[in-house]
Amino acid sequence: MILDKEFIKYAFKQKLMSLYAEDISELNKYHYFTALGNLVKDYISEGLMKTNKYYLNNRQKQVYYFSMEFLIGRLLESNLINLGIRDVCKEALTDLGVDFNEVLSVEKDAGLGNGGLGRLAACFLDSMASIGIAGHGCGIRYKHGLFEQKIVNGYQVEVPDNWLKEGYVWETRKPHKSVIVKLGGTVDLIKENDSFKVIYKNYEPVLAVPYDIPVVGYDNNIVNNLRLWSAETVDEDFDFSSFSNGDYLKAVEYKYSVESITQVLYPDDSNEKGKILRLKQQYFFVSAGLQSILRRYEKLGLPLNKLDEYIAVHINDTHPSVAIAELMRLLVDEKSMPWEEAWKITTNVMAYTNHTILAEALEKWPVDMFKKLLPRIYMIIEEINKRFCAEVFDEYNGNWNKVNEMSIISNDTIRMAYLAIVGSHSVNGVAKLHTEILKNQELKNFYDFYPEKFNNKTNGITHRRWLMESNPKLTNLINETIGTDWIKHPLELKKLESFAHDSSIQDKFANIKRDNKITLSNYIKNKYNINVNPNSILDVQAKRLHAYKRQVLNVLNILDLYNRLKENPNLDIVPRTFIFAAKASPGYHLAKQVIKLITSVADKINNDTSIGDKIKVVFLENYSVSLAEKLIPCTDVSEQISTASKEASGTGNMKFMMNGAVTIATLDGANVEIKEAVGEDNIVIFGLTASEVIEFYKNKNYHSRDIFNNDPRINKILTQLTNGFLNVSNYEFNDIYDNLLFKNDEYFVLKDFDAYVNAQNKINQLYTDKAKWQKMSIINIANSGIFSSDNTVAKYADEIWNIKKVYLKSQALD
Structure with a gap:
C-alpha cells in the first residue's frame, strides 16, 4: 500500500462513507479525525502483523516493559511523522477543504498515566520501535485514567477523565487472547511423588481482556505493541438466582468488584479498600501479561528452560515487582519446573528500574492483606525470602541484624523493592546521582551484597515527540542549519553548537x-x-x-x-x-x-x-x-x-x-x-x-x-x-x-x-x-x-536485556 496524496484523498472519502454513510460536506472535524485515524490504523496494522511474523519466524528475543503508566498522549500526528506521511496527509486534507490542524486537535490524550514515570515508558516504547528493538509495553487499560483536573474557585476538583467515551481509534480488542487471573481464595498443597500439587479453591476469577495499541517506529517499517488489560467478569456477569431471590446487591457485587480493578489509575490508598484495590491492579496486569508472554513463547516450540534466552521482562519502578513471584508460580505450579531451575530463569528474565528514594513510593504491603488477596503468591515470596535470608546469614557469618535489615518480609510487612532486587539480574537507577545514592545510601546493603547487579541508565526523552512534533518551526531551522541526520542520530545535534554565536541563527531562533x-x-x-x-x-x-x-x-x-x-x-x-x-x-x-x-x-x-x-x-x-x-x-x-x-x-x-x-x-x-x-x-x-x-x-x-x-x-x-x-x-x-x-x-x-x-x-x-x-x-x-531515549534504550538493550537490533527491509512491509 503506497500512501500518496491522491490515494489518501480517495481512501479518506471512502472511510468517511463506510463509517458514516454521508458526504464529506455533511461531516465535521470529529468525523474527519475518526476517519483519518482508522485509515492510518489500517496501514499500521499491516506493519504490526508483518513485524510480529518476522519476530516469530526469526525467534527474535523480545522485551516486555511492565509499567503501571504509559502516558502516550495523542498518537495521530506522532504516527504520521514516524510513517513519513504527515506532510502528504496535510496536503490531501487541505485539497479536500479540511483543516488538518483542527483534525489533530480533536484527539483526546489517552488516560493511561500521570507524570514522568508514564511519559518515560511512552518514550521508551517509541525508541524501542524506532531503533529496532523488539520491545512491547504491558499495562492497564484504565477506563477513567487518573482524573480530569478542574480549578474551581482556585481549588483542584477531580472529575472523571472520560477519554474512552467516544471509543479509542488506535486500540484493537482481542477477547480470544483473554486469560483468567485468580484473586483471593485458599490454597492446598497436595504431595504427589516428590513434588507438591497446588489446588486453588474459592477464588474470584477475573477475565483479563487485552487491548492492543500499535507502536510505530520512525522510518524503519517496525511496529511493536502496547498491550493493555481490561478487567471483566467471567461468563455471566449477572447472578440471576440471587436477583430472583431478592438479593439485588449480591447479584451485581461480583461485576462491580471486578470492573473496579481497571477503573482508575492510582486509587486513593489512604484507606484499606484503596490499598487492596491497588494491589489487585498490580497483580492483575502482571499475571495477565506473564501468562500471555508464556503462551506466545510456547509458539516458538522451544523448551521452557531456554525462556531467558528469548524473553526479557523489565519492571518499571516497584509497582510490577510481584511479577517475580508470579513468574515463579507459573513455572513451578503450572509448568512443574523444579524451584532452583525456575529461580535461575526468573532472575535472568527479570530486570528492575528504581525510580525513587522516597519511602512512600517503595511499595510495602501488610502481610495479612497480601496473604488474603494473593495466598499462593505470598507462599512463594515466603520461600524466596527464606532462601535469600539463608544466603545473607551465611555471607555475614550469622549476623541476624543484617538478615533483619535485608529481609523481604519484616515486621509483618512485605518490602516489594527488596523482592525486585533479589529476583532480578539487573537493578538500575535513572541518573548518575540517583544511582550513587541508591548504592551508597538507600540500598547500600543490597549493593554490598549484589554489586554486579547495580548500574545506571540515565532517563531520556524521544526527540521525535518533544522536538519534531511539538516544535516544527525549530525543527525546520535545525534541519536548514545542520541537515537532518540528527533525526535518526540525535547526538548529531551537537553540530548546532558551532552556530551558537551566529547572530543570524540567534535571530531566527x-x-x-x-x-x-x-x-x-x-x-x-x-x-x-x-x-x-x-x-x-x-x-x-x-x-x-x-x-x-x-x-x-x-x-x-x-x-x-x-x-x-x-x-x-x-x-x-x-x-x-x-x-x-x-x-x-x-x-x-x-x-x-x-x-x-x-x-x-x-x-x-x-x-x-x-x-x-x-x-x-x-x-x-x-x-x-x-x-x-x-x-x-x-x-x-x-x-x-x-x-x-x-x-x-x-x-x-x-x-x-x-x-x-x-x-x-x-x-x-x-x-x-x-x-x-x-x-x-x-x-x-x-x-x-x-x-x-x-x-x-x-x-x-x-x-x-x-x-x-x-x-x-x-x-x-x-x-x-x-x-x-x-x-x-x-x-x-x-x-x-x-x-x-x-x-x-x-x-x-x-x-x-x-x-x-x-x-x-x-x-x-x-x-x-x-x-x-x-x-x-x-x-x-x-x-x-x-x-534522547534512543540512546538510553540502546544501553538497556546492550547492557541489561542482551537484545540485538532488528533491521527490516522496506519490501518486508510492501
Whole structure:
C-alpha cells in the first residue's frame, strides 16, 4: 500500500462513507479525525502483523516493559511523522477543504498515566520501535485514567477523565487472547511423588481482556505493541438466582468488584479498600501479561528452560515487582519446573528500574492483606525470602541484624523493592546521582551484597515527540542549519553548537520562540482571560505536584518579587510570566493546598494594576502531554528546583532543554548531567547539594524557625500567608505555614530561599543580554541529543536485556 496524496484523498472519502454513510460536506472535524485515524490504523496494522511474523519466524528475543503508566498522549500526528506521511496527509486534507490542524486537535490524550514515570515508558516504547528493538509495553487499560483536573474557585476538583467515551481509534480488542487471573481464595498443597500439587479453591476469577495499541517506529517499517488489560467478569456477569431471590446487591457485587480493578489509575490508598484495590491492579496486569508472554513463547516450540534466552521482562519502578513471584508460580505450579531451575530463569528474565528514594513510593504491603488477596503468591515470596535470608546469614557469618535489615518480609510487612532486587539480574537507577545514592545510601546493603547487579541508565526523552512534533518551526531551522541526520542520530545535534554565536541563527531562533509564545499567549487569553506579554520571560514549572518538587519555593520567590515591586514600582526587571501546571493526588491535602496558594497569588498579582503588568502568574489546569506540547516550545526558563537528592532523574528538564529553555536548578537528578553537558555558564545552579541535604538529615541540625526569625523577607511572606493578605481566610494556608515552620521544613524550602532569589536575579540579568541568552539557548539544544531515549534504550538493550537490533527491509512491509 503506497500512501500518496491522491490515494489518501480517495481512501479518506471512502472511510468517511463506510463509517458514516454521508458526504464529506455533511461531516465535521470529529468525523474527519475518526476517519483519518482508522485509515492510518489500517496501514499500521499491516506493519504490526508483518513485524510480529518476522519476530516469530526469526525467534527474535523480545522485551516486555511492565509499567503501571504509559502516558502516550495523542498518537495521530506522532504516527504520521514516524510513517513519513504527515506532510502528504496535510496536503490531501487541505485539497479536500479540511483543516488538518483542527483534525489533530480533536484527539483526546489517552488516560493511561500521570507524570514522568508514564511519559518515560511512552518514550521508551517509541525508541524501542524506532531503533529496532523488539520491545512491547504491558499495562492497564484504565477506563477513567487518573482524573480530569478542574480549578474551581482556585481549588483542584477531580472529575472523571472520560477519554474512552467516544471509543479509542488506535486500540484493537482481542477477547480470544483473554486469560483468567485468580484473586483471593485458599490454597492446598497436595504431595504427589516428590513434588507438591497446588489446588486453588474459592477464588474470584477475573477475565483479563487485552487491548492492543500499535507502536510505530520512525522510518524503519517496525511496529511493536502496547498491550493493555481490561478487567471483566467471567461468563455471566449477572447472578440471576440471587436477583430472583431478592438479593439485588449480591447479584451485581461480583461485576462491580471486578470492573473496579481497571477503573482508575492510582486509587486513593489512604484507606484499606484503596490499598487492596491497588494491589489487585498490580497483580492483575502482571499475571495477565506473564501468562500471555508464556503462551506466545510456547509458539516458538522451544523448551521452557531456554525462556531467558528469548524473553526479557523489565519492571518499571516497584509497582510490577510481584511479577517475580508470579513468574515463579507459573513455572513451578503450572509448568512443574523444579524451584532452583525456575529461580535461575526468573532472575535472568527479570530486570528492575528504581525510580525513587522516597519511602512512600517503595511499595510495602501488610502481610495479612497480601496473604488474603494473593495466598499462593505470598507462599512463594515466603520461600524466596527464606532462601535469600539463608544466603545473607551465611555471607555475614550469622549476623541476624543484617538478615533483619535485608529481609523481604519484616515486621509483618512485605518490602516489594527488596523482592525486585533479589529476583532480578539487573537493578538500575535513572541518573548518575540517583544511582550513587541508591548504592551508597538507600540500598547500600543490597549493593554490598549484589554489586554486579547495580548500574545506571540515565532517563531520556524521544526527540521525535518533544522536538519534531511539538516544535516544527525549530525543527525546520535545525534541519536548514545542520541537515537532518540528527533525526535518526540525535547526538548529531551537537553540530548546532558551532552556530551558537551566529547572530543570524540567534535571530531566527528568537523569532521562533516569540511566535510560539504568541500562540501560547492567545491560548491563555482565550481559556483564562489573562493577558500574557509574549515579550516577558516565560518561567515555567510544569510537573507532578509534590512537596519535594518545591512549587512552594517558586511561589515564595514570586511573593518576594511582588513585595519588592510594591515597595519600588520602578524596579528594573524584565517582565516575567510565571506559569504552573500540575496535578495533585486526590488524597494529598498539602499538594492541593499549594494549588490554592498558587491561584490565590495569581488572583492577587494579576489584578494589581499598580505593578504595571511586570509579573503575571498563570495556573494551567489539567496538565497533559498535549498541553506540555503547547507549553514547552515557548518556555524561556525551566524550573527544576527539587530538593537535592530527592528527584531520581526528571525528564521535563530534558524536554525544556531540547527546546532551548535555560534551566534554573538544584544539583539533583539529571540536572547534574545537564550541567555537565552544557557547562556551568549555560545553566543557573543554586541551593544545597545532595550531600549537604543528607548531612542535615543525619545531624538534625537544621532549624527553619531560625531563618524565619532572621530573614525579614521570609518573615513577611509567611505572615502574608496567614493574615488575609491573599484575600482568603487567615487559616487557608495553615498547613503550608506549619509544614515550613512547625514541622521544620522537611524539603529545605526556607534554607534554599536566599540562593533561589539570587539565582532568579541572575536570570533577569542574563535575559537582558539578548545575544548571550540566545547563545545559551542554542547550546542547550545542541547538547540535548545525549538525553534522547534512543540512546538510553540502546544501553538497556546492550547492557541489561542482551537484545540485538532488528533491521527490516522496506519490501518486508510492501
